Amino acid sequence: MLSELDQSQLHFDGDSLLLLNISLAIIMFGVALEIRIKDFKNLWNYPKPFFLGVVAQFLLLPFLTFVLVWWVSPIPSVALGMFMVAACPGGNISNFLTNFAGGNTALSVTLTAFATVSAIVLTPLNFAFWAGMYPPTAAILKEISLDYFQVFQTVALILGVPLALGILVGQRLPKASLALSAFLKPISIAIFATIVLVAFYSNYENFLKFIFLIFGWVLSHNLFALFSGFFLARVFRLSWADTKTLTIETGIQNSGLALLLIFTFFNGLGGMAIIAGWWGIWHIISGFAVAFTLKGVHKQIRVV
Numbered sequence: 001m002l003s004e005l006d007q008s009q010l011h012f013d014g015d016s017l018l019l020l021n022i023s024l025a026i027i028m029f030g031v032a033l034e035i036r037i038k039d040f041k042n043l044w045n046y047p048k049p050f051f052l053g054v055v056a057q058f059l060l061l062p063f064l065t066f067v068l069v070w071w072v073s074p075i076p077s078v079a080l081g082m083f084m085v086a087a088c089p090g091g092n093i094s095n096f097l098t099n100f101a102g103g104n105t106a107l108s109v110t111l112t113a114f115a116t117v118s119a120i121v122l123t124p125l126n127f128a129f130w131a132g133m134y135p136p137t138a139a140i141l142k143e144i145s146l147d148y149f150q151v152f153q154t155v156a157l158i159l160g161v162p163l164a165l166g167i168l169v170g171q172r173l174p175k176a177s178l179a180l181s182a183f184l185k186p187i188s189i190a191i192f193a194t195i196v197l198v199a200f201y202s203n204y205e206n207f208l209k210f211i212f213l214i215f216g217w218v219l220s221h222n223l224f225a226l227f228s229g230f231f232l233a234r235v236f237r238l239s240w241a242d243t244k245t246l247t248i249e250t251g252i253q254n255s256g257l258a259l260l261l262i263f264t265f266f267n268g269l270g271g272m273a274i275i276a277g278w279w280g281i282w283h284i285i286s287g288f289a290v291a292f293t294l295k296g297v298h299k300q301i302r303v304v
Contacts, residue, residue, distance in 0.1 A: 020263070024256050025162045028116065030184035031095075032166020033177040035113045046107070049242040052232050053111040056250045058118065060228045062086045062126045068224055069134055074217055076136035077271025082221055083137060084258045084272060085279050087126035089115035089159075091252035093287065101291035103244035111249050113163070120160045123257075124151040144266065154264060158257065210274055218278045222286050226251035244294045252287050255280035 065086035069079045090112055098108035131137040170177040229250030233243035258276040266272055 020256070020260055021158060024158050024260060026184060026187075027256075028159055029162035029166040030181050031112065031116075032163045033170045033181035033184070035109060035163075035167050035170060036174075037167070037171060048236070049104070049107055049233075049238050049246070050110060050114070052236055052238065053107065053229070053246050053249055054114065054118070056229045056232045056246055057090060057111070057115055058122050058126060060232060061225055061250055062130050064224045064228050065221065066130050066133060068220060072217065072220065075271055076140055077269050078214065078217055078275055079134060079271075080131055080137045080140055080266075080269070081258070081262070081272035081275030082217065083127055083131040083134075084261060085221070085253050085255055085276055086225070087123045087130070088254040088257045089119040089123065090249045091254045091256075091283065091287075093284065094249050094252040097248050097252065097287045097291040098245050100288075101244045101248060101294040102241065103248065103294070104239075104241045105245075107242060107245045108249060111245070113167075115249075116159050116163050119254075119257075120152065120156045123155055127151075140269075151261065151265060154261065155257070158260065210270075211278070214271075214274050214278055218275060218282050222251060222279070222283055225253065226286070226290060244291075247294070248287060248291060251290065252283050253279060255283065 062083070065082055069082060074082070095105065095108045095112055099105045128141075131141055166177075169180075226247055229246035229248070230243060233246040238246070255276050259273065259280065262269060262272045262276055
C-alpha cells in the first residue's frame with residue numbers, strides 16, 4: 001500500500017485550481033488589510049521575539065522536519081510533502097488563535113506579515129535545499145525538473161501582490177479596510193474550505209484508503225512544529241505571551257499554499273497532496289487545542 005500511495009495522483013481540475021488561487025489571494029488580501037506599516041516598525045523596538053520567531057519558522061522547523069524524515073523514513077512522496085509544508089509560511093488563522101490564547105497578537109501579526117513577504121524567496125529556497133538533501137526526494141526533484149523561478153513567480157503572485165495591495169489599501173483607507181477585512185475573511189475562508197472539501201470528495205476513496213497511513217506522520221510533524229516554537233521561546237526566556245505566540249505561529253502552517261504548489265508543479269502527487277491536505281485539517285484541530293490549553297495555563301499562572 002505504501003508504494004501505491006507513492007505512485008498515486010490526486011485529481012484536481014483546472015477550474016478548481018484557479019478558484020484555489022483566487023481564494024488564497026483573497027484571504028491574503030483580507031489579512032493584509034489589518035497590517036500597518038507601524039507593525040514592521042515595531043520590530044526595532046522588540047527585535048528578540050521577532051528574530052526568534054523567524055528562526056523557528058524558517059530555520060528550526062525545516063531542520064527538524066529533515067531530522068524527522070531521516071528518523072521515520074516515510075515514502076519519498078510523503079517526505080516531499082513534509083518538506084513542502086515546512087517551507088511554507090505560517091497559516092492565516094495563527095493571529096486569531098494567538099489572540100484567543102492570550103498571546104502577543106501584535107507580534108503574531110508582525111511575524112505573519114514578515115513570513116508572508118519572506119516566503120516569496122524562502123519557501124522555494126527552503127524546499128529546494130532540504131528536499132535536495134534527502135536522497136529519495138532529491139531523486140523525485142530530478143525526475144520532475146522543477147523550475148524554481150516559476151515557483152518564485154507563483155508564490156509572489158499569490159502572496160506578495162495581495163499583501164502589498166492590502167497594506168496599501170489599509171494605510172490609505174484604515175476604517176474602510178477594517179470593515180472590508182471583516183467581510184472578506186469569512187467569505188474567502190468559506191470558499192477555500194469548500195474547494196478543499198471538493199478536492200477531498202473528488203478523491204474520497206484515496207483519502208479513506210491512506211488516512212491511517214499518513215495520520216501518524218502529520219501528527220508527529222505538527223508536534224515537531226509546535227515544539228520548535230515553544231522550545232526556542234523557553235530557551236531564550238521570552239515572556240509567556242511571546243512563548244504562546246511563537247508556539248502557535250510555528251505550529252500553524254499555510255497548507256493551502258502547499259496544496260496549490262503541489263497541484264501546480266507536482267500534478268497532485270498522492271503522498272504530497274494527502275499530507276498537505278490532512279495538515280490543513282489537523283493543524284486547525286491541534287491549534288485550537290493548544291490555544292485552549294495555553295489560555296488555561298495562563299489563567300492558572302495569574303491565579304497563583
